[in-house]
Amino acid sequence: MAERNPQMSVEDFETIASGAPATVTLEFIDGRVGVKKARDGDHGAVVSWLTKRCMRSRPDLDLYGTQGLRADAGGHSRARPDAVLTPEAHFAGHGAWADPDGTLMVVEVTSYDPDTDRRVRHEKPAVYGQAGIPLYLLIDRDGSTITVHSSPDRQVGGYRNARVTKFGETLVLPDPVGIELDTEILKNYVR
Template identity: 50%
Template sequence: MTPRTERQPQMSVEEFEQLERHAPETVWLEFINGKVQVKSVPDGNHSEIYMWLLERCMQLRPDLRLHPERGLRTEAYRRGRARADGVLVPKGSLKGRGEWAEADGVLMAVEITSHDSDTNRRDRVEKPDGYAAAGIPVYLLIDRDECAVVVFNQPEGGRYRHEEKLPFGATVRLPEPVNITLDTEPLKEFAD
């Protein structure tokens, strides 16, 4: 079997970016592990969870900004293109950056699971690896199917060395450089 890193991509990154530029506004595309993937458009509970996290970040770290649906260059050699549900960055650090920005300066990537058939592979397997390979210090997965929050950190060699999974309702500490503590009790309301 050919290792994952040696598989031939469906197309070049440049071809993907051209395809993505011409996709209808109702379709969000990503390029993960050399394959084009369609990202689900968020439902209401997904949006409410994002707003909850945005409010917490603004209250606890006013020096940072949580930007929605941000395109990032990920994976080894930045050959992937992931559209994170949110990226936490220092205020003003996205100024002048294009649609698919380098991940340098991103403190945390956020994904909120959708109820689709690709969630397990995309959000729980491929994106952690892509974000770790890009050197993003923290990956926060809000997993509605599992009613859990998963914090990944300590990226090294294309993987996160540390992963902590806690149920909705637990107090979750997002490690440095994020340094935020979240009371996740409100997430129980949006588990459906």
């Protein structure tokens, strides 16, 4: 993935992001500053649903809801996924922006904003794949689908495989996660 001319240095972005109010979530993807839309109640319910399922099925893992990652192969992007699945206590001792090594899966839940298509369907899978994160789970409330991206491509970014499941169907997250999800309840969290 070719990085465009960055708006600023990563260090300058981190300084700005550290001073942002708690109600503002900033990201730096592909050299560009982005603002994540505030989560609505349904968005939070989706993340809560996933957290419960992951913890019941795999108590040896943690699902972080606010951990920032140094995304992409060179660590020049900074992403704040809606959730990050790792081995238990993996990010203990890390700062606001951790290396993605050891991350098993990142999760994004679509928000109803004009940025969603570009950000979560194109830019983020590119940087997450380039960082070598095994799975990218996109819970798409716009299309009532879940896409599991697997087999990351560190050279060009993105993932070699993408499997789409409709809300209401059973989804099996492949290794290294290995969790089965009944997605029927997700139909309640769309507009």
